Amino acid sequence: MSAAPAVPAASRVGRGLLGLWLVLPVVPLLLWAFADRWSFPALLPQEWGVRGLTEAAASGAGAALLRSTLLGAVVAVLATPLGAMAGRALASRQVPGSTAVLAVLMSPLVLPPFAVALGLDVLLLRLRVPAVLGVVVLLVVAALPYTTITMRAAYAAHDRGFEEEARLLGASRWRTVRSVQLPLLAPALAGAAFLAFLVGWSDYVVTLLIGGGRLTTLPLVLASAASATGNDSQVAVLSLTSVLPPVALLAVVTLLGRRGRR
Amino acid sequence: MGDRAGRGLAPADRRRLTRPAVTTTKRPAPPEAPRRRARPRTRALLLVLPAVVPVVAVVGAGLTSALLLSVGLAPLVGEPAFSLDAYRAVATDLGTSLRVSLGIAAAATAVATLVGLCLALAVTAAVRRSRLLGTLAALTIPIPHLVGAAAMGLLLADAGFLSRLLGVDPSSWPPLVGGRLWLAVVAEYAWKESAFIALVVAGVLSSRAASYGETAALLGAGRWARLRYVTLPLAAPALGATAAISFVYVLGSYEVAALLGRAHPEPLAVLAFRLFTSIDLTARPQAAAVAVTTALLALVVVLLALRALRGLAAER
Numbered sequence: 322m323s324a325a326p327a328v329p330a331a332s333r334v335g336r337g338l339l340g341l342w343l344v345l346p347v348v349p350l351l352l353w354a355f356a357d358r359w360s361f362p363a364l365l366p367q368e369w370g371v372r373g374l375t376e377a378a379a380s381g382a383g384a385a386l387l388r389s390t391l392l393g394a395v396v397a398v399l400a401t402p403l404g405a406m407a408g409r410a411l412a413s414r415q416v417p418g419s420t421a422v423l424a425v426l427m428s429p430l431v432l433p434p435f436a437v438a439l440g441l442d443v444l445l446l447r448l449r450v451p452a453v454l455g456v457v458v459l460l461v462v463a464a465l466p467y468t469t470i471t472m473r474a475a476y477a478a479h480d481r482g483f484e485e486e487a488r489l490l491g492a493s494r495w496r497t498v499r500s501v502q503l504p505l506l507a508p509a510l511a512g513a514a515f516l517a518f519l520v521g522w523s524d525y526v527v528t529l530l531i532g533g534g535r536l537t538t539l540p541l542v543l544a545s546a547a548s549a550t551g552n553d554s555q556v557a558v559l560s561l562t563s564v565l566p567p568v569a570l571l572a573v574v575t576l577l578g579r580r581g582r583r
Numbered sequence: 584m585g586d587r588a589g590r591g592l593a594p595a596d597r598r599r600l601t602r603p604a605v606t607t608t609k610r611p612a613p614p615e616a617p618r619r620r621a622r623p624r625t626r627a628l629l630l631v632l633p634a635v636v637p638v639v640a641v642v643g644a645g646l647t648s649a650l651l652l653s654v655g656l657a658p659l660v661g662e663p664a665f666s667l668d669a670y671r672a673v674a675t676d677l678g679t680s681l682r683v684s685l686g687i688a689a690a691a692t693a694v695a696t697l698v699g700l701c702l703a704l705a706v707t708a709a710v711r712r713s714r715l716l717g718t719l720a721a722l723t724i725p726i727p728h729l730v731g732a733a734a735m736g737l738l739l740a741d742a743g744f745l746s747r748l749l750g751v752d753p754s755s756w757p758p759l760v761g762g763r764l765w766l767a768v769v770a771e772y773a774w775k776e777s778a779f780i781a782l783v784v785a786g787v788l789s790s791r792a793a794s795y796g797e798t799a800a801l802l803g804a805g806r807w808a809r810l811r812y813v814t815l816p817l818a819a820p821a822l823g824a825t826a827a828i829s830f831v832y833v834l835g836s837y838e839v840a841a842l843l844g845r846a847h848p849e850p851l852a853v854l855a856f857r858l859f860t861s862i863d864l865t866a867r868p869q870a871a872a873v874a875v876t877t878a879l880l881a882l883v884v885v886l887l888a889l890r891a892l893r894g895l896a897a898e899r
């Protein structure tokens with residue numbers, strides 16, 4: 322490695338730039354969230370405070386936060402078991418036409434969500450399906466590619482021998498799922514559920530198109546605040562509110578994954 | 584306990600019990616006789632159906648409904664009659680929007696792929712591996728695109744954080760937000776997607792590149808030779824796949840361009856959304872026409888990407 326002494330310095334600069342690339346967009350969010358006054362040339366806010374927080378609370382962020390959490394949770398609860406079952410079947414290589422099945426299950430990842438939502442909205446209106454139900458169903462479908470692919474990978478690495486052992490020892494099929502499969506696959510399931518939660522949590526266009534404004538989630542509140550001007554600290558607080566819960570969840574999922582690997 | 588276990592056993596398992604104990608390392612070939620071969624397939628099918636049915640129903644119904652609406656076969660008022668009027672009416676806008684969307688998606692994907700690859704290399708480097716960059720990239724994943732757009736707005740607008748950092752007056756700051764080059768939009772997508780690409784590629788590299796790299800180094804390959812002949816070929820399929828996913832995602836995404844873009848011309852999703860929510864009901868078939876076109880474009884891109892990826896895989 323002594324051949325090129327310039328390389329370490331260059332790589333250090335490169336890494337610094339990469340770190341800057343990842344971090345820089347978040348910095349103004351953190352500063353604006355607690356800035357009561359921050360006019361142009363100043364590099365840091367002139368007055369710190371919680372005006373953004375009170376404005377955000379006044380714009381209905383609390384209720385929206387609750388709704389978004391609920392929406393993400395419902396999507397995760399529905400999409401994770403469905404994806405786990407499909408992932409198990411696909412990993413077993415017993416599914417007839419598995420390439421076609423996988424292509425179908427991945428299709429929501431590829432098709433523009435607004436195109437599907439737009440067509441579905443017309444249909445749901447005609448069939449008088451409640452808007453919230455339509456949003457949930459569409460988002461579950463949007464989450465299925467993530468849960469399926471995560472669980473397929475997990476089941477491919479999963480040792481079925483443990484289950485056979487349990488069955489040999491007399492455990493019922495359901496008992497085997499509960500006491501052998503679920504604990505072994507808990508980290509993967511947590512990861513899949515997290516991704517599904519994210520789909521529901523961060524969706525904007527489906528909620529807007531199909532929900533028709535009746536389901537005011539956090540992204541909707543944030544978007545309406547961000548499209549106005551002069552309320553930067555409110556936008557920053559709403560943004561951080563949209564980021565912190567999933568980041569905390571990610572930490573939990575990662576820790577679960579570490580424990581599971583041990 | 585023994586009684587319960589005995590009752591819980593299905594006939595098939597009683598049969599299995601008579602066989603020598605199975606080792607735990609590898610699943611043996613299915614013990615079923617040929618006449619029972621259908622059973623695991625049926626079970627697999629039953630397991631996969633609860634996921635396949637809603638996807639087929641929702642995607643199929645959504646796209647069919649959009650298609651019917653766009654060709655006049657499902658009008659909101661009046662008699663259904665086949666016509667391509669909606670496509671004709673929106674043709675000019677559609678052409679512009681196609682170009683804008685493809686341009687944004689191409690630029691964002693190019694930057695994201697390059698930065699994502701560099702990140703993946705730094706995260707999986709054999710010497711001075713950067714765990715910090717890996718953590719930062721992982722933390723970027725759960726940030727919603729809408730938040731990314733808000734953040735880019737605060738960063739790149741005139742009088743935004745970057746102009747303060749560089750000490751440039753708002754009057755001479757280039758129009759990054761809402762400008763002709765869609766730079767803020769491209770930056771947001773490139774930022775988010777680079778983290779996604781980095782994590783997937785790093786996952787592939789960390790599981791496979793180390794041993795190959797060591798072998799190549801032992802055989803006397805230098806830094807660049809290892810990158811060119813070991814790391815890049817190993818990363819290429821994952822890099823290509825994630826780049827394709829990012830491209831298609833950006834093509835069909837709405838909120839970032841709606842927030843950071845300009846009023847005219849519009850990307851496909853923004854055009855479709857404006858037409859769809861317009862008070863003028865005759866604009867709805869036009870919105871559906873844009874939606875159908877975008878979906879077709881996404882499918883074509885994916886098929887091309889799959890072909891290219893198959894070529895990549897075949898090369899090795």
